Amino acid sequence: MTSSPLATARYRAIFFGCWLALALLLAATLSWFGLPLELAFSDSFISSGLLAAACWLISGNLEYYRPQQARYLYIGIWCFLLALIWTTSLYYLLPVLLETDPRYETFLLASLPVRFSTGLLLLGWMAMISVIWYNQQEQQASLRRKSETEKLAREAELFKLRLQLQPHFLFNSLNSINALIGFKPQEARKMVQQLSEFLRSTLRKDDSQPVLLAEELHLLELYLEIEKMRFGHRLQTEISADETSKNLKLPPLLLQPLVENAIKFGLYDTTGQVCINVKAQAKENNLEISITNPYDPQTATKRTGTGFGLTGVQRRLYLLFARQDLLQTRAENQLFTATLKIPQTL
Structure with missing residues (x-):
């Protein structure tokens, strides 16, 4: 496990x-015991420098290898051995490096048990803090990887849902x-132009970038113009939106499959x-x-299709908002109504 640069x-x-606080505290303690400043x-x-090196050594090892909980005794043994090595090093190095009189050597020898105990305690604390720190960093990294994996899976599924929409509408x-080509070439040419404009607009859309309702309604009108070319006078539409709602946002291409x-269920059986x-x-x-849309349960027949309609929209809403209650349907008085509720947290 490698920590992030900021955390490191x-x-x-x-x-x-x-380490600096420890060095100053130790200097003050030694001075209090009568040593010259x-x-x-x-x-x-x-x-404290040698002790810091020992602490850094055990911390560095624990970054890459941490025993299982049942083997934490190994860490205690490491701390004991490092404390012993540190104390022994002080006994042999300090008299040579500092060139002091025999009284200091006597003081040093008498202070070794205290130094050993202090070193063992600090190494133990360092080992415990390191284990907690690196475990926490590893857990956070694991959560980030899990979140990124879920995000990639969600984006892949959203992309798959988008791929279902385009070919279905394009084939129709x-x-x-x-x-139309044979007997109404002018209308066929117009329909090709409308289809080109619609596809050019939709291909630029990204599920991660919400759009204003005004933009979505413009695309919906392009789509409906194409559908009206297919169904002629039989298809009539009424679109109404207040000025406030036009400035609100929703996922792109959410209305087309519902319309x-x-x-399909309004025209095909009448x-x-x-x-x-x-x-x-x-x-x-x-x-x-x-x-x-009008709906007559007596004449309506169950149809199969790509499965993108209500189910696809419901799935998209769940992937984007983690809620199952944002699409509601009801059929009453021979009218079928699908109601979308888009939270403005986009």
Whole structure:
């Protein structure tokens, strides 16, 4: 496990600050025991420097290898051995480096048990803090990886849902263009232009970037113009949105599959005119959009398709908002209504 650069820099700063505080505290203690100030500072900085090296060694090892909980005794053994090595080093190095009189050597020998105990205690604390610190860093890194994996999976599923939408609508439009070419070439040409403009606009959309309702309604109108070329006078639409709602946001291309669903179940089982009503309004902190189409349960037949309609929209909303209650449907008085509720947290 490798810590982030910021976490590593913070850890080193804390370590250096603690080492400096320890050195000053040790110098003050030695001076209080009667050592000259210069000798006390020399002893302190050499002793604390070697101890800091031992602490850094055990901390560095624990960054890359941490025994299982049942084997934490190994850490205790490491601390004991390092404390013993540190104390022995002080006994042989300090008299040579400081060139002091025999009285200091006597003081040093008498202080070794205290130094050993202090070193063992500080190494133990360092080992414990290091284990906690690195375990926490590893847990945070694991959570970040899990979050990134879930995000990639969510984006992949959203992309898959988008891929379901485009070919389905494109095939229907191309079939209609093919039917118009023979006897209405002007309308076929117009439909090709509208289809080109619609696809150019939708290909630039990204599920991670919400759009204003005004933009979505513009795309919806392009889509409906193409559908009206297919169904002629039989398809009528009414779209209404107040000025406040037009400035609210929603995921791109969310309305088209719902309107397509309304057209399919509103027109396919009737021969007369059908009006699809789209109404948007702002309610509290939500954008609420209702799409209504005539529906006769006596004549309607169950149809199969790509499965993108209501189910696809419900899945997209769950992936984006982690909520299952944002799409509601009801059928009453021979009207089928799908109601979207988009929280304005985008």
